[in-house]
């Protein structure tokens with residue numbers, strides 16, 4: 001029995017997983033909800049170093065995924081969203097001290113219109129000597145609320161300005177606010193990005209969709225040991241697919257590994273509940289009003305091996 005249990009558990013964890021972490025602001029205590037203090041950043045960097053994690057460029061992970069090769073378990077990539085000036089002033093020196101690569105995702109309008117809190121093109125060019133630079137839209141809008149035409153136009157505008165100013169193409173794209181659905185994803189995929197990343201808990205392995213890579217945000221004081229426990233649960237979502245028109249979540253139906261007999265279901269504002277899995281099918285009838293503009297539905301056998309669905313009003 002013990003051996004059987006071990007087999008079941010190891011089956012869930014069979015693929016090696018890399019972790020992609022997202023930062024926003026550095027040493028900027030005016031904005032607690034998106035800030036990482038320099039003391040905390042150094043603590044985190046030291047943790048990765050001491051525990052034998054290898055900090056790699058995002059493109060190394062993407063290449064493994066594209067080739068369907070195992071992504072080493074100790075690989076970690078750092079993303080920095082929005083290109084705030086505090087990265088250039090406060091964060092970058094520490095990345096250089098540790099010689100850690102990074103990918104900086106540019107909110108093009110903010111730089112183009114010289115918003116005071118954001119990096120200039122000169123600073124971005126300088127940062128490009130030490131890390132990769134990619135795209136985070138033109139207008140930083142809620143893309144699920146835009147028409148296909150507007151999503152395309154926003155992306156095209158940002159892409160063209162990016163290439164003109166920096167002289168190279170952006171390899172990756174990350175959604176503003178991490179908000180997307182199938183429709184948004186299909187429009188962004190029309191561009192020649194190597195990858196698109198979301199902001200869903202999980203990890204990246206050889207079975208990941210290169211146009212839907214999971215990233216975990218690091219803000220404030222974090223327990224890295226916990227964050228590093230996140231793994232991607234293999235799952236096929238049948239329902240829900242999109243935010244329900246009447247705002248009521250009535251059914252969750254997901255296909256998972258038949259070896260999983262019990263699972264936990266998470267719904268934003270309702271927390272976790274235990275669910276029985278029958279022959280690899282989770283099928284739950286519900287009557288839950290989705291109260292947020294951005295709702296997360298997730299399944300996990302252990303709170304960490306996770307698959308989630310974002311439902312945006």
Ligand SMILES: [Zn+2]
Pocket residue numbers: 081082136140175176177
């Ligand atoms: Zn952003």
